[in-house]
Amino acid sequence: MDVVSRCLLSAQEADSLCAAAQSALTAQGSPAHPSFYEGLEDHFHRIPASIRHALRDLRESPTLCALHISGVRVDPERCGPTPLSWQAGLDDDRQALEEAQLALLASFLGSVFAWPTIQRGRMVQNLLPVEKDREEQSGHGSVALEWHTEDGFHPDRCRYLALLGVRNHDRVPTTLGTVHDLGLADDLRAVLRERRFLIRPDLEHLRQLAAYAPDSDMLRQARAMHENPEPVALLFGDPDAPCLRIDAPYTTALPGDDEAAEALAAITGELDRAQRDVVVGEGDVLIVDNYRAVHGRRAFRPRFDGTDRWLKRISVAGRAPAPAMAGAGTRSQAL
Template sequence: MGAPAISAVPEYQLSEAEAHAISMLAKSLRESVAHPTSSAFYCEHWKELVALPPGLRVFFESVRRTESVGAFLVTGLPVDDHAIGPTPAHWSTPAGSSRTLEHEIILALCGLSLGEPFTWATLQSGRMVQDILPVRGDEHRQNGHGSTSLLEFHTEDGFHPDRCDYLLLYGLRNHDRVPTVVASVRDVRLSARDRKVLAAPRFHILPDDEHIRQLEIRNPAHPALRVMKRMRDVPEPVAVLFGDPAHPYLKVDRPFMRCAGDDPAAARALGHLMEELERVQRDVVVAPGVLLVVDNYVAVHGRRSFVSRYDGTDRWLKKLTVRRDLRRPVLSSRSAGEYVLY
């Protein structure tokens, strides 16, 4: 018997007519006072998601219901390289924000068709739609702004019980076709013993640096900072594999995790899992007009290393995180009508 095939990444290719309809819908929402970076947009415009092409909505609904894949793509979305303007030098630079408004609206509506878009108070000033672009000085950091170093496999916000079910990445610019990497837990082969060890609370997953660093610089009095520091300094032991033992979900964040104690068996099992994830990984180029959705319970993701230029032509993606349900946050505080958690 040969090795089982590595899962494909299904793609919904928009027809020209569908892409045009989406553009018109986004244009019609441009004048809204609420911006897709704020909670208000989602409170006011959730109804507009029914105006997305029916084929696209059925595609989203089928992957959501079957949980059959770790990642999927929508291609043929609008992006005009000239019209979006230069890639900003920093995520905090508002430059170009009105020039990418329609892409953010489209991302918001796609997010709404998969569940509840939300964000963290600790990241990018609590903006719902965030920018992934290389930032000078961050070349080797394990965040969305690195470049020279490989961004290692992680579950998005794996340390947090209220992390997203779906991570959406909308490509605006990627001249060098730098790949995002995805690997599905469904494709890995592990011994029964390793599976058992990985399913026990023998690991610590700490908040990645950005959840602390950004607020420490910008707003050190914010209560979210205290919560994140507590999760860093006194982490709860957690399992890496969870759910149905026959078809488990996973959470892992290699650069920010440790075994909960001196536990060679746990370290060995985690090592085997990481080797397997590497074996089954797939490169996916989030090119302009491509939306990549990662099922954050089924797949881990990362990004290959690349050379940043800081001349306005660098790789630039828009990111949105979505939960299937926000009614029952495990840990977070969330005031009514707000989609900003910590």
Template sequence: MEKYKIYQLTTEDLEFIYRACHQLIEKHDSVETDIFARDCAVYAMELSRNLREAVLDFKNTTHSYAAFLIHGLPFDIENIQTPSTWDCNWHHSETFTYEVIHSLISCLFGEIFGWSTQENGRFMRYVVPIQGDAYEQLGSSSSVELDWHTEEAFHPTPADYVSLMCYRNSEQAATSLCHVDEIVRQLDEKILDILFSRSFCIAPDTSHHVKENKSNHWDIDIKKYCMSAEAKYADTPISVLYGNREWPFMRADLPYMAVFDGNEDAAMALEQFKLVVNQSLIDVCLTEGQIMLIDNRRAVHGRRQFSAKYDNYGRWLKRINIIRDLRALASEFNQLCDRRIV
């Protein structure tokens, strides 16, 4: 059985994508504005019916696909170098056309948003290997495996989908995936009962810390960190599984999750959970131009260790956070910002 849904773009799909992309480029010079995110959601409604139907079925039906993989987009960045840092200019990107296409397709799944404690709320995040981060639990690492997780597992309202677009991957670094259904079917009822209980805690990962957000393009506003993710959520009791017992959601982050208050039964259940996930991961090696939407409520993802190139032509992805209903984040929006930022 397929572990992720594959969609091949047709000539008709591409015609609709290019038309909408051209219209957005005429109005905007950056994806990093609230009005772009709003316009992008509107223009996404004009993409081909076949693509919209496929996405709708993925979003609204019961299935065990960890991700929706789109391929068939003509792609050429031969004369554009991989950045050496995530801290790139917000405006007039060399790859702006592809950023708009990525955003358009992502908006079929929901609304674009950002985190104020992560690159100052940037919508379009760059994922590139950085030598100084090679052994860290960050997307910019390479010499160690990026452990499996759901994005912002510590937060009560994480992204519904994580949208990845591959710009380069000559190193063939694999993205690892595991759907919650694959996990649940291997655990007994006693373990599941514990995993559904608020017996665990998950700390924010280091990408939300001030030191990982230093930028040459803007000044970090320390006020945004006065009630940082670490301070607000690190010691909040949560469940690993939640929602409908027959169709559960999941939050997990291998390096940052622990049992709450020394609960021994929870510790045993968590070890079983980790064991099953480790044994059930599958690998997907993205290629240039592919876009993969990972179901962040129903699947964990990570990245295998790889030998990074630091020659300006190494691995390069871009990432967008997507929420199905922006109202779910309304009470969380950072009041110090004028954008859709939590």
């Protein structure tokens, strides 16, 4: 079964996408801000037809879990060195053209949104190694990043996660596992479909909130979700075309539920067995269906000299297979 589709842009297609992004920049302003996405659909017709076709396939296919596009125009020299922290990239507009290309592709699939708890709600975010976070399970660490559904703890998590490679000299792979890879016995699947698991918020939400909004209601809500999570199922939806939800570092079985713990170990083992490596290099876009696939990252050794791996990230709300998504839009979302 083909679960990852490929789209290699010709020089003409890459130029056309870049021109569409430049037109959107001129009309809409910075992709870092919510206002960029208001009326952005007026620019969709400028996206080359082959790319629109590939994006529709991802959105409509019952089996596709990711789309890998190569050949997008990226100028690492103009973008500047890889920042040493996400804070350093908040107001840097040198990558606006690259961000606009990613924003166009992402917006074709649904409504772009951002959590105010991550990178101050910037709509296009920076994934890069940060020295003080090198051991963390986050986009700023450099240890192996374990399997996770993006924001798997939240009912309004994104439907699609879109990544653009600005720099990846070391070809550090993004890892990908899909719901179609799960060779599980029926009894284990039955357990995984029951609300016998807890998924706590990624600690990055709490760390960033505690740093800049220590007295906020959002931080209190995030802490409550961490301390008292609601039980959830890890497989859900149509039994013949199920959806998957997991965040390995933050997922546990209910206390004392040995059967659920066994099922949790089995599903992570199956994802490990079928792991795919996808290098998101310079000019590559990887769009992951966040309801059918999980992702991670291989460990790497950063240099912190401006040449490290640097990706751009966008979250996209869209119609989930089941249950329906709710509460997403083109402005920052609250926890």
